[in-house]
Amino acid sequence: xxxSVNPEMITLAREIRGLTQSKLAENSDIRQAKISRFExxxxxxxxxxxxxxxxxxxxxxxxxLQVGTRxxxxxxxxxxxxxxxxxxxxLKRIDGLVNLFRISSEQLLxxxxxxxASYIPSISVDEFDDIEEIASTVRALWQMPTGPVNxxxxxxxxxxxxxxxxxxxxxxIDEVVQWIPPAPPIILVNSSSPADRxxxxxxxxxxxxxxxxxxxxxxxMEKEADRFASAFLLPANDISEELAPVSLQHMLELKPHWxxxxxxxxxxAKDLKIIKETRYxxxxxxxxxxxxxxxxxFPIPHETPSLVKRILDAHKEKLGYSDQELATLLRVxxxxxxxxxxxxxxxxxxxxxxxxxxxxxxxASIEM
Numbered sequence: 001x002x003x004s005v006n007p008e009m010i011t012l013a014r015e016i017r018g019l020t021q022s023k024l025a026e027n028s029d030i031r032q033a034k035i036s037r038f039e040x041x042x043x044x045x046x047x048x049x050x051x052x053x054x055x056x057x058x059x060x061x062x063x064x065l066q067v068g069t070r071x072x073x074x075x076x077x078x079x080x081x082x083x084x085x086x087x088x089x090x091l092k093r094i095d096g097l098v099n100l101f102r103i104s105s106e107q108l109l110x111x112x113x114x115x116x117a118s119y120i121p122s123i124s125v126d127e128f129d130d131i132e133e134i135a136s137t138v139r140a141l142w143q144m145p146t147g148p149v150n151x152x153x154x155x156x157x158x159x160x161x162x163x164x165x166x167x168x169x170x171x172x173i174d175e176v177v178q179w180i181p182p183a184p185p186i187i188l189v190n191s192s193s194p195a196d197r198x199x200x201x202x203x204x205x206x207x208x209x210x211x212x213x214x215x216x217x218x219x220x221m222e223k224e225a226d227r228f229a230s231a232f233l234l235p236a237n238d239i240s241e242e243l244a245p246v247s248l249q250h251m252l253e254l255k256p257h258w259x260x261x262x263x264x265x266x267x268x269a270k271d272l273k274i275i276k277e278t279r280y281x282x283x284x285x286x287x288x289x290x291x292x293x294x295x296x297x298f299p300i301p302h303e304t305p306s307l308v309k310r311i312l313d314a315h316k317e318k319l320g321y322s323d324q325e326l327a328t329l330l331r332v333x334x335x336x337x338x339x340x341x342x343x344x345x346x347x348x349x350x351x352x353x354x355x356x357x358x359x360x361x362x363x364a365s366i367e368m
Contacts, residue, residue, distance in 0.1 A: 009064045012099055013057040018089050029052065030053070058336070068103045086173055114160065116160045117158040118143075118158050120160075121137070122213050131224060148258045161184060162187070163187045163189065165343065167192045171193075177209060195300045196296070200260060205225075207232070233259075243268070246274060251266060263296075267280075
């Protein structure tokens with residue numbers, strides 16, 4: 001007897017593909033009323049309809065049979081760094097991907113679990129009442145050196161975060177983070193963002209993980225995560241004496257050393273009361289006139305995740321998995337296995353080129 005279809009997986013696959021129920025109905029020749037009942041768990045999905053859904057949504061039929069739950073915006077399990085004008089469809093698509101990576105990570109970690117050099121503490125804003133101190137505490141717990149944060153992704157991976165980079169196809173979303181045990185924290189960042197903005201997004205995500213775990217969203221949550229990111233990347237004791245004089249030229253000189261944007265340095269100067277509000281506004285007006293609010297000069301190099309790659313390699317080297325077998329394990333087609341887990345290097349498929357790629361990062365031991 002065939003296992004029942006999980007309604008959550010139909011919705012998840014549909015949102016990843018950016019389809020509404022009506023568009024899915026149009027593409028699959030299954031009536032929308034029927035799809036609505038499938039997703040609501042009211043009606044069982046027959047073999048023919050399952051094959052049709054699998055074909056249109058480009059997932060193997062087995063994907064829809066797996067156990068799993070999807071979480072979305074507005075819950076205490078998922079956080080974003082995004083603009084207010086972001087389209088709901090884009091938000092759902094990216095939320096769908098982070099859910100997919102979380103569900104797949106649970107499969108991968110059944111055989112191999114990386115050793116962790118550190119952990120992510122849970123620190124309440126209400127208890128500390130000082131986000132500067134919270135950021136400083138995390139750096140101390142992780143035994144980080146003073147000064148700039150080199151290889152931020154590496155520090156996050158040492159704390160068991162799985163970091164994925166993907167082109168969100170929109171500039172209005174920078175990052176999404178989710179932590180639902182037994183899966184580790186999942187951080188998905190927009191690979192099309194400049195490296196300085198991406199690093200701030202990663203630190204912003206860390207702020208959510210540290211301060212807002214299991215807490216229902218509230219008004220100042222995003223501002224708190226921004227303040228944490230600023231304090232974590234630019235500790236007051238380390239940066240204060242270096243900021244003056246606060247001019248665009250000096251911010252440009254500091255940028256490659258601290259690996260943050262000029263805008264971030266200017267904001268930090270205001271936050272630390274090194275400059276007043278009027279000077280702050282004047283500098284941001286200059287940034288806007290020069291077109292630096294979107295693209296600053298002298299971009300810094302991008303950091304590259306490595307932990308997921310090491311886990312996949314461990315499956316290949318120690319258990320003898322092929323790429324096709326890993327794709328089957330994760331219940332995705334081989335094309336999307338490469339596209340989602342190995343971005344950037346070109347692999348030839350009949351009729352299409354798929355990007356998958358090289359990963360960097362330091363070595364880390366994997367234990368069975």
